[in-house]
Amino acid sequence: MFSQFALHERLLKAVAELKFVEPTPVQVAAIPLALQGRDLRVTAQTGSGKTAAFVLPILNRLMGPAKVRVDIRAVILLPTRELAQQTLKEVERFSQFTFIKAGLITGGEDFKVQAAMLRKVPDILIGTPGRLLEQLNAGNLDLKNVEVLVLDEADRMLDMGFSEDVTRLSQECAQREQTLLFSATTGGAGLREMIGKVLKDPEHLLINNVSQLAEGTRQQIVTADHNVHKEQILNWLLANETYQKAIVFTNTRAMADRIYGRLVAQEYKAFVLHGDKDQKDRKLAIDRLKQGGVKILVATDVAARGLDVDGLDLVVNFDMPRSGDDYVHRIGRTGRAGNEGLAISLICHGDWNLMSSIERYLKQTFERRVIKEVKGTYGGPKKVKASGKAVGVKKKKTDKDKKGDKKSVAKGPTKRKSVNRPKADTPALVSQDGMAPLKRRKPAVSE
Numbered sequence: 001m002f003s004q005f006a007l008h009e010r011l012l013k014a015v016a017e018l019k020f021v022e023p024t025p026v027q028v029a030a031i032p033l034a035l036q037g038r039d040l041r042v043t044a045q046t047g048s049g050k051t052a053a054f055v056l057p058i059l060n061r062l063m064g065p066a067k068v069r070v071d072i073r074a075v076i077l078l079p080t081r082e083l084a085q086q087t088l089k090e091v092e093r094f095s096q097f098t099f100i101k102a103g104l105i106t107g108g109e110d111f112k113v114q115a116a117m118l119r120k121v122p123d124i125l126i127g128t129p130g131r132l133l134e135q136l137n138a139g140n141l142d143l144k145n146v147e148v149l150v151l152d153e154a155d156r157m158l159d160m161g162f163s164e165d166v167t168r169l170s171q172e173c174a175q176r177e178q179t180l181l182f183s184a185t186t187g188g189a190g191l192r193e194m195i196g197k198v199l200k201d202p203e204h205l206l207i208n209n210v211s212q213l214a215e216g217t218r219q220q221i222v223t224a225d226h227n228v229h230k231e232q233i234l235n236w237l238l239a240n241e242t243y244q245k246a247i248v249f250t251n252t253r254a255m256a257d258r259i260y261g262r263l264v265a266q267e268y269k270a271f272v273l274h275g276d277k278d279q280k281d282r283k284l285a286i287d288r289l290k291q292g293g294v295k296i297l298v299a300t301d302v303a304a305r306g307l308d309v310d311g312l313d314l315v316v317n318f319d320m321p322r323s324g325d326d327y328v329h330r331i332g333r334t335g336r337a338g339n340e341g342l343a344i345s346l347i348c349h350g351d352w353n354l355m356s357s358i359e360r361y362l363k364q365t366f367e368r369r370v371i372k373e374v375k376g377t378y379g380g381p382k383k384v385k386a387s388g389k390a391v392g393v394k395k396k397k398t399d400k401d402k403k404g405d406k407k408s409v410a411k412g413p414t415k416r417k418s419v420n421r422p423k424a425d426t427p428a429l430v431s432q433d434g435m436a437p438l439k440r441r442k443p444a445v446s447e
């Protein structure tokens with residue numbers, strides 16, 4: 001029950017209005033400590049209810065009678081526009097019975113309109129680091145009296161190259177009394193460094209480790225001979241699975257566009273979302289998906305980050321994500337807040353070792369599914385090591401293999417000795433979305 005928390009009655013009223021009955025584990029763990037003013041470092045998955053875990057304590061702090069606003073009192077930093085927009089919505093839902101006002105600053109929106117909004121001084125400012133810094137540098141933003149700073153999806157902000165921007169913005173909030181840092185993963189050295197810089201004596205709440213990921217989601221693999229065969233399997237799945245809404249993930253923009261084109265040609269109501277799309281397209285895609293006008297979204301990782309769409313119950317990994325963390329984020333799109341979902345990864349021989357290292361990382365074994373209507377010849381490696389990886393059997397290539405390889409891996413599988421190597425058809429250190437340079441991360445390291 002939410003009444004177990006020392007929250008203002010107007011906030012409890014909003015919670016009841018939203019029909020939240022039981023707090024989620026991250027809310028149970030984080031809300032009381034956040035209400036005490038503690039700095040927190042929280043490791044919790046997307047979909048765990050972490051937004052409410054920081055929004056409710058912030059609102060509780062800011063509760064009070066209506067008065068002229070002179071200071072921005074809380075700042076919430078997030079890696080992507082969509083996530084920032086969703087967080088704004090969540091803040092507005094929880095603050096509906098209060099006088100608290102929130103504002104949004106993200107790239108892709110009019111700079112002057114944002115500056116005008118800042119002149120009205122929102123109590124809570126939500127935004128992405130790059131544009132916030134631009135507004136700060138233009139003299140439109142004063143963060144000197146910020147009381148609470150939240151870094152949400154901090155690991156992803158670092159991956160997207162926002163480390164310096166986040167550091168600078170947190171330095172601007174010099175008088176802050178509380179900092180809350182949320183990440184979906186425990187992160188690496190970059191995150192540890194950030195934690196050391198921005199948090200004071202934090203409590204670390206490790207809510208659910210990745211092995212408990214999206215318990216409501218079944219995770220399956222279907223083996224495929226090559227990309228053309230993957231397309232046939234995808235068609236079969238979209239035509240035969242029962243789902244309200246589906247998301248198809250690819251590793252490249254080109255593949256996303258290709259699949260989108262094929263779906264539209266088959267008269268599916270689909271949309272494509274990747275970094276080549278402008279902000280209007282992105283908004284439209286998400287709105288249509290939410291309203292149900294679009295049933296299938298084809299997306300790359302960064303574009304789909306933080307999507308929270310009701311009824312998204314089928315995720316297809318057309319390409320296997322390059323790391324366990326990316327897998328977690330993709331699958332986090334479904335099975336949210338206790339709903340059921342199905343995640344299916346299409347696995348060619350070149351994907352097998354990556355898939356099995358992700359299984360080890362998650363401490364899970366994906367269900368092997370055979371769809372007899374579209375069954376190919378590849379069914380997984382003949383021999384596997386104890387680790388689950390394929391034993392390197394030297395096999396004479398058939399013409400069919402070569403044809404498949406050309407489509408999926410430019411340099412061919414014999415050169416792909418390591419599963420950590422990025423696929424040859426994508427640049428190694430550039431985000432597929434062209435949004436920001438990606439640091440090369442170690443994919444799928446077992447804990």
Ligand code: AMP
Nearest residue numbers: 020022023024046047048049050051337
């Ligand atoms: P989040 O992890 O914050 O993105 O939340 C995922 C989804 O769960 C959002 O749609 C929230 O509105 C919803 N949610 C969060 N907390 C609860 C709760 N205690 N009961 C029901 N739904 C919730």
